[in-house]
Amino acid sequence: MKVYILWHVHHVAVDEVGNVAHFENGEFSARENLGDDVKLLGVYSTPDRVERRISVARTLPGFRDEPDCFWSAEVEVDEDDWASGYVTE
Template sequence: MKVFILWHVHHLARDGEGNVVHFADGEFAAQEDEGDDVKLLGVYSSEERARRRIASARELPGFRDEPDCFWHGAYEIDEDAWTSGYASEA
């Protein structure tokens, strides 16, 4: 079974030239450590339900200021998403 997780990002992070970064290398970008405000809007049973939520959220204060900054992805229930370790930079 798949679920669709929906996020919104209010972008505040800027690159070296002072531009707000919405995409990096063609992929949706969020840099929380640089000030981007990431919000989980919900988990939906279908892509259509996630799209309907995007449409309604675009009418709300804050979300309407960044109407193209929603991201959703499909995930399988009970399936591991991160299967390798990681190294911290700290």
């Protein structure tokens, strides 16, 4: 079974020249260690429900200030992520 997770990012992190970094190398950016505020909006059963939630959120304070900063991912329920562990530096 697949579900769709939806986040919103309020960007404050800046790149090397002082611009707010919404994307890095063509990928959506969220650098919490530099102040970006990531919010989980919900987990949905279909991409259509994700789009409906985004439409509503874009009318709300805060979210409407960054209307293009929603990010979603399709995930399989009961499927492990980070199965190989990790190392911190």
